[in-house]
Amino acid sequence: MSSIKEKLQRKLDLLDGGRNLVQLIDGFIDEYPDPYLLAKQHAADILLKRIGKAVDPRYVWWHQFTTASSSPRSFTGWQHSGPPQKSVPFTELVAQRFDLPFQDATDELNVYGGFYKEGAQAHYFDETNEIPMLPSDVQKDFWALDFAEIYRAKVTRFWAERDVAFRVLAKINLLGECAKAVLARRITEAEAAALRGIVVPELEARELPSLTQLQANHSTVSLTTYAYELGHVEYACFFTFGSSGGRVTLYRPWAKEAIQGFDSELAMAAWLRQQLRDQQTMAEFLAAALVDPGEQPEVSNVRAVLQGIANSRSDQAALALLHFRRVSISDDFFVHIARRARNDMERSAAALLNNAGLRKAMLSGYLSAFLNVFAGFTPLGWPMSLALLGAALGRLGLGVDAAVHATSEEARKSALRQAMLDCLFAALNLTEIGFQSTFASLAYEAPFHETRASLARWQVAREPDPILAGRETNQLIEGELATDGRLRGVRVDEKGDCWIEMNGLTYRVRYSHELSTWLIVPLDNPFALGPLFPVRVNDGGDWHLLVPPEREAPPAVIGMISETSQFWDEYTATHVIQSQKFSAQARARQKKLLETQSIPILGINELPAEDEHGIYCVRFGNTFEYTYREADGQYANELIKYYTDEASSVNDILRQGIHKYTDSVDYINNLATTLERLPKNNEVNLYRGGHGGRGTSGEHFRSGRLNVGDILVNTDLTSWTENPFMVRHFAASRHLDANGWTSVFDDTSVVFELPAHRYNSGIPISAFSLYWDEAETLFLPGHYFKIDKLSHVHGERYRFIQVTLSQVVRPVARPVYDLRTGAPFDRAAFVERVKSPDLANRFFPDQ
Template sequence: MSTIKERVERSLDALDTGRPLAALVDEIVRQYPDPFILANREAARLLLKHTGKVMDPRFVWWHQFESGSSSPLTFNGWKHSGAPVKSMGLAELVVERFDVQFQDAPDQLDQIGGFYRQGARVAQFDERNEVHLLGREILDDLWALDFAEVYRAAIERFWSDYGRHFRVIAKINLLGQAAKALGRGLISQLDCQRLRAVAANGLTTGVLPTLALLEQDATHPPLTVSRYVFGETDRGSLYRLTAADGRVVLYMPWSHEAVRGFDSELTMARWLRQHLQSTQAQQAFVEGAHVNPRDDSGRRLIKVHLQGIADSRSDEMAVVALSLFKREPGKALFEVLVDQVLIEMRQTAEVIQSNAALRKAMWQGYLSAFLKVFGGFAPLGWPMSLTLLGAGVGKVGLDVDAAVHAVDEQVRQSALRDAMLDSLFTALNMVDIGFTTSFGSLAYEAPPHEIRASLGQWQRVRSATLPVEGQEANALVAGEVVQSGRLRGVRLGNDGSCWITLNGLNYRVRYSHELSVWLIVPQDNPFAFTALHPVRLSDQDEWELLEPPRLLGGAPAVAAELPSLRSEFWDTYCRTELWESAKLSTKAIVRQKNVLVGAGVVELAPGQVYDLDARGLPCVLRAGRPVYSYRRGRQFSNALIEDYTHEASKVNDVFRYGTYAHPDMDDYIGRLADTLEALPANNAVTLYRGGHATRGTGGEGYRSGRLQVGDMLVNTDLSSFTENPYKACEFASTGSGEEEDGEIRGFDDSSVIFELPAQRYQGGRPISPFSIYPMEAETLFLPGRYFRIESLQQIYGEGYRFVRVQLATVPEPGTAIVHDLRTGQPFNRDIYRARFRNQAVADRFIPAAGGGQR
């Protein structure tokens, strides 16, 4: 048996165990009662209620001024100028509420304040940057909401519904920490065995920690628990686990070396005494023990107690000093940890401003002092609950301030997930397997169309042209073909990659643990978001590609000679699935942010504020020139793109109809194009664009046969594509918006979806991190990009049909007739140029040499 085969089999076995646990991590991350995320969601609901739009609350500010001027042009009748006396984001307002003096005088809110899309540094606050919200209505909504009670209820619901799962992930973290400590020589093999026995019965050396094992608590744990409490505010920085033979394991959840073994209590005290003599080590202990950065007295007390241990005259005296802080909870380790976490969460809830506290402040005539709580997973610092799950502040890849005060839901949850999965990866001993794709296999979140697929009725593809054509390997794949087991018929590469031979060609495959089947995947990205291409071995040991069966009633009629195809992929995404759509968009946002960070988008230093250009727009000045794209950590800003996404139809009205909402639109378009061209172009993922006759973008020309494979298209406006197929279906449907969650959307003969396969296009700029509507997962193409129609098909399923137009970008159209991507009509450059007041704008995007039909 080859070493490669052994390692691949070990990897598959570990993933059989690990994938259900990874799904549990996803559930915990999604359901964790994070006060920021809860506030952000409530803020988004307020925006949807009052504006009808799914906006990102981080783009909406409440500004409060000394006075205001009446204005017939603004939504609330008032405009303001100069610096606000108070500013906060909408989600922050949900937590902190309006000042107490406005609770009895709500009409004053609209006179001295308003909601705006720009921060406090801009000069003017009026109809150009207002958000259509009224302060008095939001005040009523906040009273009705009572966010403090929402948060308290979320905490109790989390522990009621997911407390058992929390313990499982906490056990995984301890097992991962133990495996790391064993590898570093910090604990003995016996210590590791005992820690595994603390987690669950039957978890002996070599046994994988399955979900079923970890859901059961150890009945006779070999280690008893003591806790050291260095002050009333100590949230659980140091636990001592003692065996009957006197051997001790220290557990410090906050530390990057969380477990450490000792022969006895005396040797443990010696290490602590010496370790705490380091100022840096002592400070780390204080940070681990003390949660509230505003409680200086509590912090000082803990530091004094730790210093007393460090100053002990001998190791024996250190034992005595430690005994003063030792507590015997009389419970198993994970009961103690859960108790401490629940106390911390409830303390967090107590400092959030509630209706009851606000009523008391109103009755007393002043606003009682209370802790500013907004901006983190807990108002008082990084929560121990996340640390116990393997997501300590140092491990999530953010510095302390960014981790506690970050306002980026997607990045926060992604970082948490990766940190927790790292512990799982280690607990499963997958580090030793050594394949670069091993962590990716564990971290991979199967998309909805893979999770829900039912392959029982799928049949062998009989078409002469296979749907996977073009994905075959160009080079010869060396390696052994396995003859038995799950890997039978699979050729193994030296890097652990898996390959099959289908019709004489080599294809890369990935094992789907959700479907228990091999799938053909892109050779350079086995985890790419793509349609399913399952394969099986025939009775003759030949690989066969499978496809879904046709509907009993056959395919819908089509005028042109278009092939009609069933698609499990589109069976999923033609439904209204709000939660699953949000998950896909979130992944796209995280991916786009990674692209932008990698491209070097300007980052503001801690404490640095943005500059203002000559028009008062936020930017960063470089050699006196404004750079509009910048970021603070993983939060991106670009005022020009924000304006475009807020009023996209007004910008594109110039390109489509020559309609100008503002006299300076040509100038704005030029500056917007400049800032977009400065962003990185990226073609790593497949993009989609939905069209329908009601939006002026229907597919009648493709269905009728007027537009055919090989024809050329040009986009004549700012053209949006999405990474999220749910969104494409939304724009390709009849758009009633009344479908229940889970229902098929409405489609008709004008429904069309354009598809740009990964690596087959150029010029797309990822803009979702800058967008007021980030969940559209948007990539934007400037006008003047040429597309060739690569294939045309009717895609159909139960209750839906549309024409799929697969495109690829080309540099120039040559002598071919060019059609408008949006309308499908022949493109006439003279008519196009005449729409612009400054025809140089049109020439910039589609110069004369680019032709089109004159």
């Protein structure tokens, strides 16, 4: 077997165990009791209950005023002007509650306060920017839930279910850092062997421990182990492992170079003494040693201890101070740190007041102390339990402000996962394999439909070529063909990419550890989201495509293939948590695109300027920039946010010629300009659903009026989603029956798909949207798409026409059809609707 195939076989073997550990990491992160996310979820639930829409709570503020005037147009019956007396983001209000005077005077609550889409900088607070909720109703919702008790119960449940997982992850972190330290020659091979021994006795350097081995507890009597507690709270900042020969290994889980070996304790003390004289290093130690950075007496105490070590008269004096602060660990090291992490989290949870305590605090005037504990969620949102897993803020590249605000929730989860995977990658010795795809294979988070699939009843496809059309490669693939093991029948190229030949065509494949089989995948991205195309090789070496078992099909559509889809079986079902997770990942991906742009950042307490229409922006001389980043890391663009608000009805102008405001043309021009300045991206599949009731019908495809090869053009601001769970909300009508609201597909239901890399004008806007869960990408009017494939897709609860598109340049001398309606495109009618030849010419230049 060639060296490339040997490496690939070893990679697959390691990933068999590694993927199980990745699932452990993902489960730990998903269940981690983050109080800010819990408060945000409660805020979102209240918004959905009260207004019937999934509005992002980060765009909702509670404003409190000293005056009010009646208004027949507003939901509450009152309106306000001028700066509010008090403003609180809705998520934080879930924990803080309304001020004491309003607890009994609920009628005044509706008069002197309200919920709005704009912050305190707005000039007016009325029907134009209100969220239609009565504060008195929201107050009832607050008292109906006991946030502190819910959070404490979540912490208790987390440790009951994830205590073993915490210890496993702590062991992975130590193994990974140990491997890195050996490569960097910060410790000897003997020290590395001793450290591996406290994880799993006699574990070899290249040996992969099983999950069962990692879950077991082991004594650390072979090494003298100490924890160094620098503050009043029992919380260790770092640890040491001493051997009988006198050498000492320093372990700082939170540091970039977590493990460092020394000839003696004195040598370690000298190193620490020198390191702590550097201001940045001092700050890193201080951050790692504090349970609550907001508790000033503790901050002062820890700083004094660290400063004392740095300013010691001699190395011996520094060592004496360290001896005074060390605590011996006689039991299993990982049991010890898990117990300390649990105590830390429970102590933080105890700082939250339950409803009874909150009422008492309000009556006693002690509420301000409670709010200081909760403000920013700093002591709760990133406790030492994560630092002990190698996920300290500094190591993740996150500032404290970024880490504790909701706007960075996806970023910090992603960074936490990346840090843990980095250590797992090193612990598995996958660096030696060297393929670029190796880390991607480990980090890959298998989509919902892949983890839930069962191939037991799948059958060999009778005609695979139409199903796989466009997925083959015309390139000649060089590489030796494997003849045994799970690589049998697979050709491996020099980069480690895998290929098979089936029916005379060559396809790229990847191995799914979740399904224990090979999958045909896109040529340019083996991890792209999409339907599963599993294949298997028979005894004769021939590959066959597997498809789901045939179902009773609805009436066939003439001239169109009819197919079932395991992909849409899953994504047309209701899976709220999975959909939210998908949308959160999409928003995180879209925010990363913005990080590469030169976007203005507001300073702390700095308010945006306004243009002549009162739209928030950043002013540069006589020019305006509508995209900016607030001090807390939140991205803002008022033009885009207004577009996503259903009340704006911006597309009514482009579709029907309805102009609610006299400045609508100016608004669309400004919106188009600001969108064109944002990054475009085509790395993911996009979907768009429609049905007759929404003005987007599939009947012209079903009837054969539009066919493969025809060209469509979008004439409005066309919204697509990268979350396939969202499609059914747009491709089906909603009906209320005995079981509640259900999605009903009919002959007009249609789903458009834009495969990754087959479009180039999509602009992701999730970071600015009121409805972030839609994972939206927007196309300005005037883009052309060719119909590549038409299929009639059906399942037990759905049926629709799927239209696969690719973006093309404007065709010359051939008809084009409106993507939304299927009607022939009429430029003159478009000009009439928008009432501006210049605006029409912007999107459809006159030829």
